[in-house]
Amino acid sequence: MSNEATVIKVTGQSANENYDVVVGRGLLGTLPDKLGERVRRVLVIHPRALRLTGDTVRDELDAAGFTALTAEIPDAEEGKHIQVAAFCWQVLGQNDFTRSDAIVAVGGGAVTDLAGFVAATWLRGVKVIHMPTSLLGMVDASVGGKTGINTAEGKNLVGSFHPPAAVLADLDTLQTLPKNELISGMAEVIKCGFIADPAILDLVEKNTDAVMDPGSEVVRELIERAITVKADVVSQDLKESGLREILNYGHTLGHAIELVERYSWRHGAAVSVGMMFAAELSRSVGRLSDTDADRHRTILESLGLPITYRRDRWQGLLDGMRRDKKSRGDLLRFVVLDGVAKPGILDVPDTSLLFAAYQEIAS
Numbered sequence: 588m589s590n591e592a593t594v595i596k597v598t599g600q601s602a603n604e605n606y607d608v609v610v611g612r613g614l615l616g617t618l619p620d621k622l623g624e625r626v627r628r629v630l631v632i633h634p635r636a637l638r639l640t641g642d643t644v645r646d647e648l649d650a651a652g653f654t655a656l657t658a659e660i661p662d663a664e665e666g667k668h669i670q671v672a673a674f675c676w677q678v679l680g681q682n683d684f685t686r687s688d689a690i691v692a693v694g695g696g697a698v699t700d701l702a703g704f705v706a707a708t709w710l711r712g713v714k715v716i717h718m719p720t721s722l723l724g725m726v727d728a729s730v731g732g733k734t735g736i737n738t739a740e741g742k743n744l745v746g747s748f749h750p751p752a753a754v755l756a757d758l759d760t761l762q763t764l765p766k767n768e769l770i771s772g773m774a775e776v777i778k779c780g781f782i783a784d785p786a787i788l789d790l791v792e793k794n795t796d797a798v799m800d801p802g803s804e805v806v807r808e809l810i811e812r813a814i815t816v817k818a819d820v821v822s823q824d825l826k827e828s829g830l831r832e833i834l835n836y837g838h839t840l841g842h843a844i845e846l847v848e849r850y851s852w853r854h855g856a857a858v859s860v861g862m863m864f865a866a867e868l869s870r871s872v873g874r875l876s877d878t879d880a881d882r883h884r885t886i887l888e889s890l891g892l893p894i895t896y897r898r899d900r901w902q903g904l905l906d907g908m909r910r911d912k913k914s915r916g917d918l919l920r921f922v923v924l925d926g927v928a929k930p931g932i933l934d935v936p937d938t939s940l941l942f943a944a945y946q947e948i949a950s
């Protein structure tokens with residue numbers, strides 16, 4: 588097992604906005620260096636479930652001479668709420684955080700999204716470093732600078748682009764991650780396989796047992812490959828003016844399912860059904876072969892990810908999908924595939940096409 592850290596580089600809009608995504612073990616000791624010399628105060632934001640880890644990070648920073656404190660926030664999507672951001676702003680204000688101070692996010696994607704949003708908005712932008720502890724957080728949420736919170740109307744409807752100064756993905760933290768969370772993260776890994784890196788799909792198909800072992804070399808390779816896909820895309824198109832939309836494969840329906848289910852579904856599970864839908868849509872308009880569409884079903888099912896959704900929820904899903912960020916006026920837009928690693932966009936002015944594709948995955 589390799590103890591060497593892997594560094595994947597993300598290129599920003601200017602040289603001082605470049606940052607490293609470090610994948611390895613025992614990375615906490617490298618945090619002070621990543622924060623840099625100007626930082627004095629650090630707020631470590633973590634969920635209740637990771638109190639011990641958050642406290643360890645704070646103590647390490649204290650020992651390194653920083654003034655560090657923690658903010659404990661509600662778990663999972665409960666944390667991506669305006670009132671939670673307001674609580675963090677209050678802590679920052681009451682502790683005199685200046686523009687040269689910093690935030691460290693310790694947790695899954697919900698924490699990095701919320702902490703990134705707080706960092707983007709405090710004094711109009713302070714430094715944030717992400718220490719993702721879930722698979723999904725490592726391969727997706729901590730990279731690329733999308734930050735956000737949910738509103739009653741939908742997922743991630745408020746947010747901004749605020750890239751981190753560094754991402755430290757410590758593989759050891761995955762040892763305590765519940766299995767369903769590992770599986771959820773695998774959905775985003777597989778998404779990267781379908782949109783850009785077919786080797787990911789081959790690895791998952793050939794190593795079904797090792798994929799479920801967070802300590803395996805296969806999981807490490809999958810993590811590094813998925814981060815590389817994301818880093819390449821966001822380095823070219825940070826603000827989603829074109830290419831970055833491919834990272835939204837499966838998310839138009841996926842986010843609508845999360846909303847309809849009041850966030851009781853894991854993000855990756857919803858994206859899994861969303862990818863099935865996008866594949867059926869791609870097939871129905873003659874852009875994706877039967878073989879490639881069916882490959883979605885077999886690979887997602889092999890990991891225990893859901894591939895169908897309730898027939899009676901169509902209208903609610905359609906309402907949710909209209910608020911997707913890729914929509915333009917009344918036009919719904921979907922990321923589709925013209926083949927594996929050949930993503931494209933489908934404009935859908937007529938929802939009957941969507942309904943027909945939905946019948947293929949409705950249960």
Ligand SMILES: NC(=O)c1ccc[n+]([C@@H]2O[C@H](COP(=O)([O-])OP(=O)(O)OC[C@H]3O[C@@H](n4cnc5c(N)ncnc54)[C@H](O)[C@@H]3O)[C@@H](O)[C@H]2O)c1
Binds near residue numbers: 663728
């Ligand atoms: N900004 C982006 O580009 C981006 C990309 C993908 C997903 N997201 C967002 O990320 C969120 C999903 O992320 P997630 O799946 O990590 O969910 P999450 O943050 O809700 O974490 C999932 C659960 O795992 C727990 N957990 C995390 N790490 C753990 C560990 N090491 N040990 C034990 N428990 C642990 C959490 O406390 C939580 O209960 C969604 O809100 C999604 O919208 C954002």
Ligand SMILES: O=C(O)C(=O)C[C@@H](O)[C@H](O)[C@H](O)COP(=O)(O)O
Binds near residue numbers: 731836
């Ligand atoms: O980074 C991106 O861009 C993505 O689309 C990655 C998605 O996996 C992620 O869930 C993202 O938060 C969705 O973004 P949104 O713009 O649809 O809210």
Ligand SMILES: [Zn+2]
Binds near residue numbers: 727838854858
């Ligand atoms: Zn996602």
